[in-house]
Amino acid sequence: MPREKPTSPEEAIALMKRVAVQGSGFSRFAGVEPLVCWEGKSELLLELRPDLTQHHGFAHGAVIGMMADNACAWAAASVAGDVVTSNYTLNFLAPAKGERLRAHGHVLRAGKRQVVCRAEVWSEADGTDPILAAIATATITPLG
Amino acid sequence: MPREKPTSPEEAIALMKRVAVQGSGFSRFAGVEPLVCWEGKSELLLELRPDLTQHHGFAHGAVIGMMADNACAWAAASVAGDVVTSNYTLNFLAPAKGERLRAHGHVLRAGKRQVVCRAEVWSEADGTDPILAAIATATITPLG
Amino acid sequence: MPREKPTSPEEAIALMKRVAVQGSGFSRFAGVEPLVCWEGKSELLLELRPDLTQHHGFAHGAVIGMMADNACAWAAASVAGDVVTSNYTLNFLAPAKGERLRAHGHVLRAGKRQVVCRAEVWSEADGTDPILAAIATATITPLG
Amino acid sequence: MPREKPTSPEEAIALMKRVAVQGSGFSRFAGVEPLVCWEGKSELLLELRPDLTQHHGFAHGAVIGMMADNACAWAAASVAGDVVTSNYTLNFLAPAKGERLRAHGHVLRAGKRQVVCRAEVWSEADGTDPILAAIATATITPLG
Numbered sequence: 001m002p003r004e005k006p007t008s009p010e011e012a013i014a015l016m017k018r019v020a021v022q023g024s025g026f027s028r029f030a031g032v033e034p035l036v037c038w039e040g041k042s043e044l045l046l047e048l049r050p051d052l053t054q055h056h057g058f059a060h061g062a063v064i065g066m067m068a069d070n071a072c073a074w075a076a077a078s079v080a081g082d083v084v085t086s087n088y089t090l091n092f093l094a095p096a097k098g099e100r101l102r103a104h105g106h107v108l109r110a111g112k113r114q115v116v117c118r119a120e121v122w123s124e125a126d127g128t129d130p131i132l133a134a135i136a137t138a139t140i141t142p143l144g
Numbered sequence: 145m146p147r148e149k150p151t152s153p154e155e156a157i158a159l160m161k162r163v164a165v166q167g168s169g170f171s172r173f174a175g176v177e178p179l180v181c182w183e184g185k186s187e188l189l190l191e192l193r194p195d196l197t198q199h200h201g202f203a204h205g206a207v208i209g210m211m212a213d214n215a216c217a218w219a220a221a222s223v224a225g226d227v228v229t230s231n232y233t234l235n236f237l238a239p240a241k242g243e244r245l246r247a248h249g250h251v252l253r254a255g256k257r258q259v260v261c262r263a264e265v266w267s268e269a270d271g272t273d274p275i276l277a278a279i280a281t282a283t284i285t286p287l288g
Numbered sequence: 289m290p291r292e293k294p295t296s297p298e299e300a301i302a303l304m305k306r307v308a309v310q311g312s313g314f315s316r317f318a319g320v321e322p323l324v325c326w327e328g329k330s331e332l333l334l335e336l337r338p339d340l341t342q343h344h345g346f347a348h349g350a351v352i353g354m355m356a357d358n359a360c361a362w363a364a365a366s367v368a369g370d371v372v373t374s375n376y377t378l379n380f381l382a383p384a385k386g387e388r389l390r391a392h393g394h395v396l397r398a399g400k401r402q403v404v405c406r407a408e409v410w411s412e413a414d415g416t417d418p419i420l421a422a423i424a425t426a427t428i429t430p431l432g
Numbered sequence: 433m434p435r436e437k438p439t440s441p442e443e444a445i446a447l448m449k450r451v452a453v454q455g456s457g458f459s460r461f462a463g464v465e466p467l468v469c470w471e472g473k474s475e476l477l478l479e480l481r482p483d484l485t486q487h488h489g490f491a492h493g494a495v496i497g498m499m500a501d502n503a504c505a506w507a508a509a510s511v512a513g514d515v516v517t518s519n520y521t522l523n524f525l526a527p528a529k530g531e532r533l534r535a536h537g538h539v540l541r542a543g544k545r546q547v548v549c550r551a552e553v554w555s556e557a558d559g560t561d562p563i564l565a566a567i568a569t570a571t572i573t574p575l576g
Contacts, residue, residue, distance in 0.1 A: 019199060020199060024198045028195070054171070062209055065206055087234060087571055088233070088234055091404050091427065092231065094397065113546075116519075135396060137379055141546065230427060233521040235540075235548050237548060252523075252564070253526065257401060258401075258402075260523050260567075276540070283375055283427060308487060312486045312487040314484050314485060338457040339457040340457065342457075343451060343456040348456065348457075350458060350495065350498030350501065353497040353501070354493070354497070377519065
């Protein structure tokens, strides 16, 4: 996570793209796109491709986990700066059969020693309603 | 997960490679290698590469999560056949700075409705002791 | 959990009081009061007493855990009948210093094999705003 | 948790009885007995009584949760002094039908910011083998 403190929502997104996505080999491969990372809230988008799926053709659990973890960590980073994920619990609710994944994260409580966040990961396809594919609760540790 | 029931440890590994790894776009990209998947126990290996890392150069959390989830699901599959992960809790213990990840999974309790498993993910590098990078507990649902 | 299917919100509460509270030695000791248990939602109240606290005088973690678990299980029971808790993750957010605990549960997804619920546990005291003391996510298994 | 640092296993138990059990209204009611609390390991015993059960006559989930949480927190306290539980995941494996509960906790990793522990809760009855009733993983925060 970036150590700089962005001064606007747009700057926060630019920083996330540069540090958390382009700086990470895996996030760059996956192509996750930060949409919001501001005041304890985050939103991320990911276009699904064949190399992001499991053996039934749905989004792979690890990709769903990445979206949930990132949504929590980026929401936490928006209030606490540089952070690292300590633990998370991920519940799969429905197969993510869609064309893309959208994750929302938000901070429930930001303490000095830990930030607790929740995330939802939605599976989206054109012409249909989004499906709640997974939820997560994460404990994020500020490094500052 | 494969529906066939393998009759030997070697057949189990061959089946896993064919169905769970080669059949899954993401697992094929990552290159995870099943070593054991028999009688409630599993072992998996993954060579780390730049496109599997996060922004500090360590194994990305999603990759660690995949290893933990797979270790649990494959251990469960060895006693329950076709399965799907319902939920897991992942605790990161140390940065995975090594050259490869090794995960061990084992079944704690196999019921008709759910199989509860634990996994450990180790970071390994030549010439040093392995480091326990993460642990997980997963609830796996048999589909049979 | 009761096996009977109540036909109104009032009947559901009466059933919960009889089966889940009066039928359970521990719930009777604690004095937990069901307020809502209908269509995937639940609400419970508990007056705090010295024998429900820990060594700082706040509500004991086990009492908070009971409220969270019950809120999830009762919300699940309102849609799935007789149920049993398989697992839950509980995050403590703030000390529960208040005079009573209020828990809200709701069903996120009700499947045949499992019901996933979330709960919030609030600490309340007269003249002050409620404090979110803990959150939980639970996986509940229908027994029917 | 006590802030004093005990200098022997016996002193540690005496301290736990005085501070964590006698100082806590709920633990005193339940009657939990510390057996070990030393060098990252803990063991606790609890005699089951009708007011500690749920509606099938088994140990109540909140009582099992207390044993798991205490086992983790006491193991953590033995290496980190005064601590507070941040979160835990509890998996119920089998009904706790026995005459008593025995919990074992151990530290997996003790960091400055958090201590990660695992616990097992066993149901015991004279003349039969113990049954693994529940497992937990907890994140404990040092307050020092």
